[in-house]
Amino acid sequence: MGRVLVVDDKQIMRESLHETLRRAGHDAACCGSGAEALGALERDDFEAVITDLKMPEMTGIDLMRQVREVRGDVPVIVMTAYGAVGSAVEAMKNGAFDYVEKPFKANEIEQIVERAIVHRKDGSGSAYAGNALRGRTRIVGESQVMRGLKEKISRLAKRSSLVLIVGETGTGKELVARALHQEGPRRDRPYVCVNCPGLSAGLLESELFGHEKGAFTGAERSRKGRFEMADEGTIVLDEVSEIDLGLQAKLLRVLQEKTYERVGSSQILETNARVVATTNRDLEEEVKNHRFRPDLFFRLNVIPVTVPPLRKRREDIPALVQEFVRRHAVGEVAFSDEAITKLVEHDWPGNVRELEHAVERACAENDACVLKPKHVVLRTAPVPRTVPAEKAEICSIRDMERDAIENALKHFGGHQERAAESLGITSRTLRNKIKRYEIGR
Numbered sequence: 001m002g003r004v005l006v007v008d009d010k011q012i013m014r015e016s017l018h019e020t021l022r023r024a025g026h027d028a029a030c031c032g033s034g035a036e037a038l039g040a041l042e043r044d045d046f047e048a049v050i051t052d053l054k055m056p057e058m059t060g061i062d063l064m065r066q067v068r069e070v071r072g073d074v075p076v077i078v079m080t081a082y083g084a085v086g087s088a089v090e091a092m093k094n095g096a097f098d099y100v101e102k103p104f105k106a107n108e109i110e111q112i113v114e115r116a117i118v119h120r121k122d123g124s125g126s127a128y129a130g131n132a133l134r135g136r137t138r139i140v141g142e143s144q145v146m147r148g149l150k151e152k153i154s155r156l157a158k159r160s161s162l163v164l165i166v167g168e169t170g171t172g173k174e175l176v177a178r179a180l181h182q183e184g185p186r187r188d189r190p191y192v193c194v195n196c197p198g199l200s201a202g203l204l205e206s207e208l209f210g211h212e213k214g215a216f217t218g219a220e221r222s223r224k225g226r227f228e229m230a231d232e233g234t235i236v237l238d239e240v241s242e243i244d245l246g247l248q249a250k251l252l253r254v255l256q257e258k259t260y261e262r263v264g265s266s267q268i269l270e271t272n273a274r275v276v277a278t279t280n281r282d283l284e285e286e287v288k289n290h291r292f293r294p295d296l297f298f299r300l301n302v303i304p305v306t307v308p309p310l311r312k313r314r315e316d317i318p319a320l321v322q323e324f325v326r327r328h329a330v331g332e333v334a335f336s337d338e339a340i341t342k343l344v345e346h347d348w349p350g351n352v353r354e355l356e357h358a359v360e361r362a363c364a365e366n367d368a369c370v371l372k373p374k375h376v377v378l379r380t381a382p383v384p385r386t387v388p389a390e391k392a393e394i395c396s397i398r399d400m401e402r403d404a405i406e407n408a409l410k411h412f413g414g415h416q417e418r419a420a421e422s423l424g425i426t427s428r429t430l431r432n433k434i435k436r437y438e439i440g441r
Contacts, residue, residue, distance in 0.1 A: 024114075075116040081101070140323050174238060196240055248296050324360065336371065408423050
């Protein structure tokens with residue numbers, strides 16, 4: 001754990017990152033401008049800096065250059081807009097430790113910060129190579145299905161076989177992937193997780209395999225891909241079903257032959273990374289609908305691991321609540337037996353992630369030491385605005401869908417990933433619908 005400086009001119013982003021880092025055990029400070037950040041760096045010691053690239057007066061690139069001059073040992077992580085390859089490449093060229101694209105998952109920024117802190121302490125080289133995932137992943141639950149899952153993880157962790165983790169959104173698939181890495185012989189090697197839905201086909205290919213200088217517009221220097229960074233360690237392909245069909249063929253080659261080429265190069269590179277893939281879709285159905293290659297499906301589906309939905313292991317809910325209270329509550333807080341019963345009886349379409357949000361919300365919005373059923377607000381997909389009876393006949397499904405999306409985005413403060421989870425769709429589908437309905441314009 002370390003002290004991290006967050007720099008962003010938008011207050012909501014500063015507060016969000018501050019809370020994410022606090023939950024991960026870090027001590028975070030926030031600044032609204034580059035000049036303010038430089039002052040903070042002169043007064044205090046930080047293990048890492050996270051800065052937005054697009055800021056008035058002093059950009060993230062300018063700030064990073066000055067940080068290198070005054071505190072060259074402090075790694076800088078930059079935040080870029082979705083798909084801003086050129087900005088990310090420029091940042092890396094100017095010495096950024098790593099970059100993350102908005103919107104990003106909390107665990108994504110936590111992993112990068114953790115690597116940055118380790119990097120500063122041990123003086124290691126790249127952002128990924130040699131920096132293993134530290135700390136032990138704790139999978140909560142002693143139900144029969146969870147005991148079986150833990151036993152399977154222990155067996156598979158000792159092997160290097162490809163594993164396909166299947167489960168609904170919010171069940172904890174990436175947590176299982178971490179456990180497979182941490183409990184195996186590769187625990188001291190790199191752990192690299194790739195968020196497949198968050199990247200376009202062109203950008204994802206570069207992320208996976210790397211690229212050479214001049215391979216595309218904005219590629220001003222060569223860059224290693226995630227397979228290269230994860231060599232001898234573990235690479236996790238999160239939501240592999242979202243990979244474009246054309247790129248699936250190249251991925252199949254890596255899985256079968258353990259070889260690949262950087263974008264813009266004909267040199268054949270080898271990888272010894274263990275591959276773990278996750279999906280919340282029925283891949284057999286995806287194959288039938290021609291959205292997923294059958295040969296890739298058969299290659300991935302050798303050792304499937306199913307993560308059960310929360311409704312199938314309700315007896316684990318009290319232990320999960322206790323864990324989430326430990327993470328999110330300030331001071332001594334407990335849920336009454338009646339509140340626990342209310343939580344156990346809920347169907348949890350959003351699974352463990354939805355339960356954590358419910359516990360976090362109850363802890364944040366109430367000052368009571370013992371939380372009762374009235375303090376527990378359960379929310380699933382937002383309900384569309386009520387339509388007057390006289391207009392009901394002209395209210396189309398399109399109108400209702402648009403309203404539901406607007407309500408979800410409003411409820412989650414514009415956070416697209418959480419809105420998508422509450423609606424039961426992927427982030428990519430949500431982005432497409434926002435564009436189609438011109439929401440926010």
